[in-house]
Amino acid sequence: MTKELIKKAKKGDKHAFEQIIDYYQNTLYKVARTRLNSIEDIEDAIQETIISAYKSIHKLYNASKIKSWLITILINQCNYIYKQKQKDNTISFDLIEEKNYISDSYQNNSNIEFDSLMKVLNKDERTILLLYYSEGYNTKVIGKILNINDSTIRNIISRAKRKIEKELKEDSIYG
Numbered sequence: 421m422t423k424e425l426i427k428k429a430k431k432g433d434k435h436a437f438e439q440i441i442d443y444y445q446n447t448l449y450k451v452a453r454t455r456l457n458s459i460e461d462i463e464d465a466i467q468e469t470i471i472s473a474y475k476s477i478h479k480l481y482n483a484s485k486i487k488s489w490l491i492t493i494l495i496n497q498c499n500y501i502y503k504q505k506q507k508d509n510t511i512s513f514d515l516i517e518e519k520n521y522i523s524d525s526y527q528n529n530s531n532i533e534f535d536s537l538m539k540v541l542n543k544d545e546r547t548i549l550l551l552y553y554s555e556g557y558n559t560k561v562i563g564k565i566l567n568i569n570d571s572t573i574r575n576i577i578s579r580a581k582r583k584i585e586k587e588l589k590e591d592s593i594y595g
Contacts, residue, residue, distance in 0.1 A: 454546035455498035
């Protein structure tokens with residue numbers, strides 16, 4: 421991502437902003453997917469993130485931090501949506517059908533093992549592992565993004581790895 425593109429976006433260039441979002445689209449989707457279950461909620465969180473980022477891009481002082489800045493906005497949006505869903509506490513038939521469709525479509529997907537392993541983790545563990553292993557952030561940056569102490573991030577990574585190892589051992593014994 422070029423700093424020039426970010427400068428243009430900060431000056432109101434919509435095309436430059438669209439290019440930035442296009443560049444980080446997959447990352448935003450992967451992070452939202454670790455936090456939310458429904459495709460609709462994921463799309464809403466990403467859309468609200470884009471709107472919020474567009475409105476406040478002028479506040480981004482360090483262009484090299486754009487990725488973590490976008491992820492921070494996204495996680496806040498995901499948390500808001502999650503809390504709203506908890507307040508509603510209703511089960512949608514659409515959500516049940518969507519989960520069935522997703523699980524059916526995974527049967528032919530080579531990532532089924534990874535997805536099933538991720539299901540043993542809670543949303544914070546999934547998000548942290550994604551940021552750490554897929555996005556390459558160190559524990560200090562992840563801590564800043566999630567507003568969690570650096571040592572806590574390391575403990576969560578360690579605990580998540582143990583859960584995954586346990587799941588793999590159980591699968592190999594019983595599966």
